[in-house]
Amino acid sequence: MHADPIGVLTGAHFIDGDHACSEGAIAAGCRFVAGYPITPSTEVVERIAERFPFVGGVFIQMEDEIASSIAIQGAVWGGKKAMTVTSGPGFSLMMEHIGLAAMTETPCVFVDVQRAGPSTGLPTMPAQGDMMQARWGSHGDYQIIAIVPNSPQECFDLTVHAFNLSERYRVPVMMMMDECVGHMIERVVIPSADKIEVHNRKVYDGPKESYRAFETGRDLIPSMVKAGDGYRIHVTGLTHDEKGYPDMSVSAQGKLVQRLMDKIRIHADDIVMYKEEDVEGADVVVVSFGITSRTAIPAIEQARAKGLKVGHLRLVVVWPFPEKRIRELAGKVKSIVVPELNMGQIVYEVERCAAGKCNVVSVPHAGGTVHQPKDILAAIEKSLRGT
Amino acid sequence: MPEELYDIETTIPSNPIEEFLRMDRMPHIWCPGCGIGTTVNCFVRALQTSGLDLDKVAVVSGIGCTGRVAGYMNLDSFHTTHGRAIPFATGLKLANPGLKVVVYSGDGDLTAIGGNHFIHAARRNMDLTVILINNMIYGMTGGQAAPTTPVGATASTTPHGNFEETFNLPFLAESCGAVYVARWTAHHVRHLTKSIKEALAKKGFSFVEILAPCPTLYSRRNKLGDGLDQMEFYRDNSEIKNGADTKSVTLDFQGKITVGKFVDKERPTYIEAMNQHYQKKFGDRYVPSDEIRKLSHAQE
Amino acid sequence: MPRNEIKIGGFGGQGVILSGYILGRAASIYDSKYATMIQAFGPEARGSACSAQLIISDEPISYPYIVAPNVMVLMSQEAYSKFTPELAPGGILLTEEDLVVTHNLRADVRHFSIPATRIAEELGKRLVLNIVMLGFATALTNLVGRDAARNAVKVSVPKGTEELNFAAFEKGYEYGLQLLKKEPEKILA
Structure with a gap:
């Protein structure tokens, strides 16, 4: 649409x-x-x-x-x-x-x-x-x-x-x-x-008697109706069954929570979004997101001017995290540098996916302004020492 | 057991309120002697005679014993988070103003954790009917003190007796701008049914407070007998004073209970005020939502 | 054109932010350049000294803050004292002649001034001082073209005041051209 x-x-x-x-x-x-x-x-x-x-x-x-x-x-x-x-x-x-x-x-x-x-x-x-x-x-x-x-x-x-x-x-x-x-x-x-492409929720329009508000097909995504359409829906924050009725059982909890996790996980490849630049053949990859992806650019350019092979991976969608891609990169590069305007958050995700296969260096910043490119440059250089 | 007794069961006619309930969710969770079920009965009777299209009635509840009402009503029903039924209902109403949106929840939910939303919805004259069951206690979590627990009553978090002043809810609602304010007890089923019907017919923020026994946690702890004893207490100690000054209707521990319809007035609802304002300000440039446009045409 | 960093300073009510906005809009919408403007916010931004920070470049702008402005447009003494130390070596400084006394100015700075308040008053509205300064800056730098700046003025000022603002812009622009003729060696950004 x-x-x-x-x-x-x-x-x-x-x-x-x-x-x-x-x-x-x-x-x-x-x-x-x-x-x-x-x-x-x-x-x-x-x-x-x-x-x-x-x-x-x-x-x-x-x-x-x-x-x-x-x-x-x-x-x-x-x-x-x-x-x-x-x-x-x-x-x-x-x-x-x-x-x-x-x-x-x-x-x-x-x-x-x-x-x-x-x-x-x-x-x-x-x-x-x-x-x-x-x-x-x-x-x-x-x-x-x-x-x-x-x-x-x-x-x-x-x-x-x-x-x-x-x-x-x-x-x-x-x-x-x-x-x-x-x-x-x-x-x-x-x-x-x-x-401008616009997507709308999947709407149920089948017979009222057989409507089960939280029943799904293989995509794990239920179709929706709205209040006033005559479906007499029940929506609750309690653990519920496919009809939407509270079900205070361990099995209902297991089934529902598993689906809430899986409905994103099985579609992760479609949802994940990142932009890469010169990542192939790089020794160092800077993983950045948001405003930090812009402050990283001068640092990357300065590092390249010094002869370092630096790639840039910018996370556009941060959650779900591009686990596969980071895992893959970690096996190819010497180090990953993660500047972020916090004291270290996404770097832990990178470390988890890198699983020790490469050096992971955090460039923390408590916020209030953006990174100085020289701090990111220093981290890029430091990340290669001892590799 | 003689065989004929089995036969008796099959001849019981279905209860006329069954079509309003999700019978596949019975039995309900309420204790014997609890007053909530009685109020639901009155609510259903009010709906039956209201002339409302039941496909266009939605019930929104918060958390707690009364919060479970939404789950039992065979209407579009939403069981939200603790204290937040009113803001959910606000969004629902503004998105789909053709719906009659009823908030059905407890005293703790609506006036402690949800107190801020209560006063602002009343101030805005948001077009909601708020039915508040006041059992003077947090029932679901085991009988803790609420803003409605009377001074002198005991609750699990006031084991030495409560010394905090209580909320006078009709006065609170009126002073914040509610256009309809009434109080009844679970004993006053006819008055209550009529009152809920009036509240449903009212445009704007209508508020019905219902005193209901909680025999398990309030009555027992305070040595007030069982549910029936509480109903008898309501019968013997209630005074109907329609039009009473809401300042005067504070509830004391086992004191007299003033019931009646206290406020019934008119002022523009939030949606009416918004429409009038933008129409005056922008004329034809104003584009109301499709749902609001349909509704205003229907009302003209 | 390499990365140009511009700081516009003055006090509240002079239209400092608007002049930065118009310059950025001229560059990015009407001159096919890149422009990034950063607004200073908070209680400190409501005091007497206020500023607009702008970057204009032919290339996409990565780092969004200005580091060492090479063009400054200043309309108050306080802004002068506070901001001139940041000016890049060889930078261009444009000041309002009657509002800023340029003492202890570094020798490397290329400085021009204009009696923008008097010019605005002659046009009947002191408020258009910022647009006079904008015309002046357009003439003395190559940040944006004259047409781009005029187009941006047109769509950025309140409806009904376009002619007055064009007049203010032209006065400032002309004044700048005259100065350039006198000291062409001082140019350009």
Whole structure:
């Protein structure tokens, strides 16, 4: 399907990442947004509030992030595509409802414009410290998808993609921006509506009597109906059976949780997204994501100027993690360098996949600004010592 | 057992409320003497006479004993997280305003952990019917104190007696802007049924508080007898005062219970206010959602 | 054109951010270049000294922050004191003549000034000072072309004020060209 032209501002714009994210959501067909103001994400909802009265959308500023993160789920079961937008402290408050969305297979998008934490931290400055929280923040076992843009253009493109993945896999998708990308103004080209691919949830339209809300085929993804269609659905955060009814048994728990994990795992090859440059034949590969993928570039260029063979792998989708590819690379290169605007999070995933086959070097940064390329360069050089 | 007794069972006619319940989920989890089932019965009777299309009625619950109501209703039903039934219902209503959205949950769920959402939904006049079962305790988790536990009552987390002031819920709801506020007990089944029916017919934030016995955890701990004793207490100590000033309806430990319809007024709902505002501001440039447009046409 | 780093400084209400925005928009939308603008946020951004940071380049911009600006446009004394030490060797400094006294200026700096406030006042609106500065900067650097800048002004200023802003832009641009004729050796970014 293509985007509904009513919401698509086709043309070249000079806008920031937050606004580009809003436009991406509108182009993707999002027509319900609930949010609570928090720096540096506020511009996303401000633009949504400005635009929604003209595109058939409903925006509501809720009383807090907890309310926002479940109001969107009510809206999704009412038939809308919906998102909420926040930053670190608000993201922390939303964790329970990420679990609810995972458990009830409610497609929705959570935008986290990351700032430096913990706690109130540096509200106006960037970080990438919520990457593990995005994956593991809610209790219990579940899978989500997390996407990391590195420019306003990608804030547009990947927000559309976030909605598409969410709809296809009926899973909450985290759009993990950061303050730098969110407030950075660059050219954003919005294509015409017929060039924007939009995916919608699989809808059940069979006989009412035989509808089982959480029954799936081999793709492990149930088809959906909405409230008011006469199916008399029941949706619960309790462990449930295929009908959606609570089932307080070990076997129901095992079956459900296994499927929630597997429905992402079996589709991981389709979901995983990374961009590689000069990785073949490299001695060192820099694995980066988001804004850090841009600060790594001057460092990589300087290293190459010194004669080092350096490749670059940028994670666009961070969760699910491209395990296969990192495992493969670890067998070929001498070292992997992982700069990130946190004290070391994704580097542990890289280490896990590398499994000792190559040197893995972390380039941590507590956030507040971006890396100095010289720090990444130093890590590249250091990573080759002793290999 | 004589054989004819087996036959008796097969001749029991089906209960008229069965079609409103998910009978494949029976038996329910509620204790003998619990008041929640009685309120569900009243809710069903109210639905029966409401004229509502049941395919367009959704029930949203939080967590707790009353939170299980959603799971038993043969309607579109959502059993959400603790305290968050109202914001879920808010999203559902705004997305699909043709639905009648009923929030059915307990005192702890709606006014402790969910208190913030309660007051803001009332302030916005969000078009929801909120049915709150007040058993003065957290039942599901074993009888801990709630914001509704009366001073002097004992709960598992107030083993030496409660000294915290309680919420006067009708006063809270009214002062936050609810357009319909009533209180009944599980004893007042006819009044309650009528009241729920009125609340369902009301546009905007309507609120019905229902006192219901929790014999297992509240009555027993406070030496108030069983469920029947509590019902008798409600019968003997309730005073119907329609239109009473909600400031005056605070509940004391085993004191008089003021019941009745306290508030019934009109003001624009959230959706009406939004529509009116944008229509005035933007005229034809305003594009409401398809669902909101259909609804406003239907109302014109 | 290599990577150019531009810092525009002044005090709140002078349209500092808008002038940076227009310059970036001119480059990236109307001149087919790349531009990245970073906004300074927070309580510190609401004080007297405010600034816009902009990078303009023919190549995609990787590192998004400015490191050593080679062009500075300053409209207040405080911005001058605070920011000029960052100016790259041989950088271009453009100042508002009446608002900035350039004391202890490094010898390597190529400095030009313009009485932009007076020019704006002559046009009837002191507010367009930033657009006068923008015209001035367009003339004295090769960051963006004149047409690109004018196009960006047109779509960025409030509706109904386009003519006034064009006039402001042209005054600043002309003033810059005149200075260039006097000191052509001082050019360019």
